[in-house]
Amino acid sequence: MTVVDIPAVPSAPASPVSGAQWAAEVRALAEERNAVILAHNYQLPEIQDVAHHVGDSLYLSRIAATAPESTIVFCGVHFMAETAKILSPEKTVLIPDAAAGCSLADSLTADQLRAWKAENPGAVVVSYVNTTAEVKAETDICCTSSNAVDVVASIPADTPVLFGPDQFLGAHVRRVLQRDNIQVWGGECHVHAGINGAQLAATAEADPEADLYIHPECGCATSALYLATAGAVAPERIKILSTGDMVTAAKQSTSRSVLVATEIGMIHQLRRAAPGIDFRPVNDRASCSYMKMITPEKVLRSLRELRDEVVVDPQIAARARGAVERMIAIGNSGGGE
Structure with missing residues (x-):
């Protein structure tokens, strides 16, 4: 199993700017900036309530790919904002706090994936969308938790599969499909x-x-x-x-x-x-401190200053785009991460 050091992340302070006035200013600025606000289901309640679209990673990926606005403000963690940029390279993608990372995404690096592929020539790489752009660029097809079974089922049964980085989702897929040629990386979300x-x-x-x-x-x-x-x-x-x-x-x-x-x-x-x-x-302490780094004042600052733009190397983005687009095309049309 891969061991990941989780950096200490300060708890998000109670925001003095949240409330009706804050929400009205955020929405007004979004209209002025021609921006759409996307929020993941794990965000703070006030962030979810002000967003134009709230959902999981697959739903938000679909919105990012088709939204007519020129700017996307992504209230989530960094790999999600990267995915939006991969799908919409011509748009400006902002994340209100660029330090909002993900322990699961950190559990598999592009170098580790390249080495794993070298040890298993001929295998198809399926990567959970909770990965960096560099890992997606080394991936054949991405998946989310709702379409992971469908994605792997679309691969011929006699073809070996490298599934990463989440060991629990990988075990779930292997159990449902009853395929013993699926190797699973040992990563996990610490929450x-x-x-x-x-x-x-x-x-x-x-x-x-x-x-x-x-x-x-x-x-x-x-x-x-x-x-x-x-x-x-x-x-x-x-x-x-x-x-x-x-x-x-x-x-x-x-x-x-x-x-x-x-x-x-x-x-x-x-x-x-x-x-x-x-x-x-089930566990009332299961709170992701990375998700909670996106606070009302940071959303407002992002729209006011257009700061913390997400940039993905064009060559990496081009290689990753196919894997993400194949994920969007396969399986469940509803939920994602």
């Missing part, structure tokens, strides 16, 4: 990996009527299947879903209570989608 099986079992036992929404990046995804096999949790209660698919499931659900295993920012979107359901996190 999702920290949502463990013991926490899931305890919260499920405390609320035996609740459904379980589990992101496949979580360390507890396999444990959920064990709970079902052991009879501790009814199998129909367990739903392994991307964040986008969680919103879809919530809108269609008749449950009164849902336990959610993913980053806690997701709870805000779920409550908006289905206000009559009691959504609660």
Whole structure:
């Protein structure tokens, strides 16, 4: 398993500028700048509420590729803003804090991927979209958590696959497709990996009527299947879903209570989608400090000053674009990361 040192990231301070006046100024500046604001589901609630589009990585990638605005303000982490730039090289892409990184993306470098490919000639490389532009440039096709199974299923069954960097998503794909020629990199998101099986079992036992929404990046995804096999949790209660698919499931659900295993920012979107359901996190400390680096004052500063522009080397972007476009074309038309 790849070990990644996670740099300390200060918690986002409570913003003195958030509120109706801030939101009105942000929207007015966005119109003036011909800018569209995109926000990931894990962003702070006030960021989600002011954005023009909120969703997961696949949905936001589609918006970035087709939005008519000349400027994209991407409220997420750096690899997401890079992906927007790859898909729309002619547009200005801004991220309100350029230091907003990703431990999962950091767990596989382009040099490591090149070495892995050299050891496995003939293998098809499938990279989770949570990777850097340089890794995407070495990739045959990207995927998100909602279309990962479809992406790998589109590859001939006798062709070996190198899947990276998330070990839990890779294990999920291998389990669903029952293919033993899928090699999986040992990376992980430190937030999702920290949502463990013991926490899931305890919260499920405390609320035996609740459904379980589990992101496949979580360390507890396999444990959920064990709970079902052991009879501790009814199998129909367990739903392994991307964040986008969680919103879809919530809108269609008749449950009164849902336990959610993913980053806690997701709870805000779920409550908006289905206000009559009691959504609660499996781990209420599962907060990504990188995501929370995007604060209201930084969004306002980004629009005022047009600063922290995301730049991707044109040659790298050109090589990465095909892998990302193939991801967008395959499989689930709804959710993503």
